[in-house]
Amino acid sequence: MEHYHMNLTLKVWKQKNSNDAGKLETYQVKDISSEMSFLEMFDVLNEQLITNGKDPIAFDHDCREGICGMCSMHINGRAHGPWDKNTTCQLHMRAFKDGDTIVVEPWRSKAFPVIKDLMVDRSAFDRIIQAGGYISVNTGNAVDANAIPIDKKDADDAFMAASCIGCGACVATCKNSSAMLFVSAKVSQLALLPQGAPEKESRVLNMVAQMDKEGFGNCTNTYACEAECPKGISVANIARMNREYLKASLTTED
Amino acid sequence: MGLTGLFLISFLIVHVGVNACIFVNDQGEAYNTAAHFMSHNWVLRIVEIGLFAGLLVHILQGLLLWKQNSGARPINYKVNAANENSRWYSRSMGLLGTLLLFFLIIHISKFFIDTKIALYSGDQPHNLFEEMKEEFSKWWVVVIYLIGVISLFWHLLHGFQSAFQTFGINHKKYTPIIKSIGIFYCVVVCLLFALMPIAFYLKWLE
Known part of the structure; x- marks a missing residue:
């Protein structure tokens, strides 16, 4: 070159x-x-x-x-x-x-206030992850690696979602400053795996509630987030989160 | 937004189907029969209330989205290369929807209200075909209708596939099919709608 x-x-x-x-x-x-x-x-x-x-x-x-x-x-x-x-x-x-x-x-969003010059406060993302809570895992001896069978495709999709680095480019580029791509990646990486299944419903409901509380906008499916994401996180994750959210809202009692 | 949108999309199929009857070219006999059935069937009268409710909810949802989303970025970018990552019509749904609303106000006050008056006064048979013929002989009416149809085309091009994404349907196999059906739907429906005022203006139908 x-x-x-x-x-x-x-x-x-x-x-x-x-x-x-x-x-x-x-x-x-x-x-x-x-x-x-x-x-x-x-x-x-x-x-x-x-x-x-x-x-x-x-x-x-x-x-x-x-x-x-x-x-x-x-x-x-x-x-x-x-x-x-x-x-x-x-x-x-x-x-x-x-x-x-x-x-x-700097990134422009009400939920990402500028600290100085090009630095913004992205702790809203941390609070969304915290709202997702823990996953229940057994303590004690390490379980055999293949004790829980997981479909290769699910493992791959979960891994793809987990490659989100939480930089906030999705929020920065979205015309509505929506955090849906980020939150959906965080919801998907656990929702796809059996380890994340027990808290599936509460996780998606709590994370979405926190996302709204932080002042991010709504998703209008322009897919600009996917185009600008440095890790190529797919908007299929947003669709998955919409499904999970709908299911959880209909099936939980609170 | 998606649910009300798809409901309105399904209504447009019926609407464009009735309209297409003018192309039978029988001095509007088929069209007037279809229009008469649509306006005199009591089941459809009830569905009509649902249609207006759906439209109203769609508008209110749009206004709410606009309010929440415009507040989510108080300071805008000085430079924004949005065309590099998304389509203009996906980003302009509010604007296109507003244009459509203005069009609908004109459209409803022209044809819908006249039809209702004729329906409830009930003495003389209402010839909608003749009324259209007269309206669409004015060039500015034709222009307003074409602007309405063009706005509808871009609005639907985003809206159709977007509704499925909202419902959580994003599938490697089915999403490309949904998108193709969406494009086909937009082209056919909008072309048929646009052909109507054009056909009357150019006197293709006598």
């Missing part, structure tokens, strides 16, 4: 704290390598800002290998930038050309 350098104009959201109105600030970065990751480009910019005695841009990041779900930038109008099934940390500067202007904004 051709290696090149580029000069870029960045328009980045700057916001002191959750009460500040915030605005887009323009920055220039020079001599950026096409082999850098998008976050490395931000590191270069922040070094530059710190050297000049300015406030660096706050952004979330952790593993930088696309599995932790911490990075969260809305780049040129798309969650995690222009590449499909990709996180911001795995977006490389070869996606851009010399002279490009790149607009970077």
